[in-house]
Amino acid sequence: MKHIYISLLLFLAFLFSSCAPATPAIQPTQANPPTLVNTLTGPAPTQVFNSMNMLEIPAPSLSNNLIGEPTERTIYIYLPPSYNTSDKYYPVVYYLPGYTDSTMIGVRLPGDLDSLIESEKVKEMIIVVAGGNNRLGGGFYVNSPVTGNWEDFIVKDVVEYIDSHFRTLPQAESRGISGHSMGGFGSLNIAMRHPDVFGAVYSLSPGLFDENGLEESLFAREVTIKSFIGYENNLAALPLEEAAGRMLSSPDRFGLAYGYAFAPNPDRHPPYFDYPYSEVDGQLVRDEVVWKKWESGFGGIADEAVQYKDNLLKLKGIVVDYGTADENRWIPKGCVYYGEQLSAAGIPVKLESYNGNHGGQIGTRIRDYMLPFFSTLLTFE
Template sequence: MLPWKSEPAGRFEELVVDSAVLRGNPLGDPHERPLLVYLPPGYDEDESRRYPAVYVGQGYTGHLGMWWNRPAFRQPYPELMDAMFARGEAPPAIVVFFDAWTALGGSQFLDSPATGRYHTYLCEEVVPFVDGRFRTLAGRDHRGISGKSSGGYGAMVTAMLRPDVFGALATHAGDALFEVSNQPAFPRLARQLRDQYGGSYDAFLREFRERSIPRDGDIELLELYAYAAAYSADEDGTVRMPFDDNGALIAPVWQRWLDRDPVVMAAKPQYAEALRSMRGIWIDAGRRDEYFLDLGASAFLDRVLAAGVKQPQVYFELFDAGHGGIEYRYPLALAWLSERLAP
């Protein structure tokens, strides 16, 4: 396998979205955001043809440039996807790689008074931007959303929150079942905060921002803070952590997290109705996932089926892998979504 980029059969457009809703965001992050749009083979040959679109979000700490990262003996997702379409293994689709990075490493694709309005940015700015510039089939029945880890979380909750915008989803090891995937880390992080930062997240953040390179333990502390900024921030931007100095749950704050857990959301009538409206729901995870997101995937599947989603609309698989290095799964889900979103 060649260790450098190959010439694509389709075409990639690099664009910038000037976001009104991200302007002046609480973290001071850029309101001009990069966007990568893939146009499948044949797009330039028939100017009358329109295509379904699939939007792709990244995991925590992911940013747009990382899509082209190339480990030894592996191909990055954009190349795997392009080769799949070139071989005719799926109906052609436009694929949109969008950016929701923040100074905290991610936004969970939600609107938050602590980070910014990233859910609104996607649904009200990025989607119309793409529909206005490319020959999409501009309707929810021909528009899907996918992602891995935090990106998989974004796919689940965005489809439930805005079924008028997205009509199918794919989640790869998406964040879910928070009491299993997140809560076990709370005592360990409380101890780390106590021993290294006097129990103060403010002290950690201050030191983290002064360091040129993160040190061991930084990213996990920052990740939980980023989640709290997404799930449990007050209207004035104050971030409420779901555990106290001893790592024990703070029940009212933890409930705010659970209210944004896809497994909990899926049991609520309005979100169950949204799931029933989906043309396709792909759920997968590695059965050795280090964050137990295979259990989150199984729990989400249970809720999807309990909501009344019919089995032909759902694909579920636990495969032999951990949390990382599963980019080979993404084209499988993309092909499956493309079939269900095609006219």
């Protein structure tokens, strides 16, 4: 495992390097840069750290992926002001960035957190930013035989590394998980499946479908479908190795990433996932079984509320925060539907809506709502 030194200038450049996806499905908002960066030279608990640290950690959960994803990942960790001058142990909030993003957007680290703590708006806590950005822009924080086990990367690789290298309170009651957009979906999904690891979740503008969400998304547009069928046919005409080498070249990178996450099929000819449409005699034909796989990615909420009810009831808090003017019109509908389905199943959930778009106010939502939520709810001893 290697630790690397990266200058402040390089780190600032990195933070501003996020690019928008080829399709306007879920776009990140740029972050404000941190003012101080440190890299780790060892795990000793007495080591003196900077407030903001950049780490390269092992990611064994991503081994054996089929797209050449590295098994070392960069994460960021914020340490509260008293970390170097006390022997305290701290709760941890894990933040999952959105598609193509690697930052806590709209938040200046460490300055904003230091100010919130100094003004006693939030208690001292550790913040970990662990991105799911891969060669296609995102792994959606789910396990896939094609792109790697991104859920396990967060739940196992990242959490275990942080607990073994820093003074954390290693219990679910002292861990929160949050995220924006793709990361908002990931935070809800991971909290639902792992209440033994995370005790509360605050999701920001998450990718969620209601019962008609997939139909209303870009995935169901004829121009998108025909473009992908053409791409798939081109790969089918190539030998296996050549097709595998070109399979990441789709103009619809978001759709490609989504398919790898939710309908992977490593046993078929590249692109290694099942697509719900084909063209027969000039007509589009939909495979309903495969369509269900795609629908269950950001959707399937009603079934999950029943299947994971006991897990969801173990969480100390579930909040879904979204802008009513989100450019992705299916997201507000999906958030409302999520709240309705959990409430109908007897699972406490809170919806926080505001007049805003997909990413423009996320920094404010994090500072004024998400961080105080965890400060109130997590166990600090």
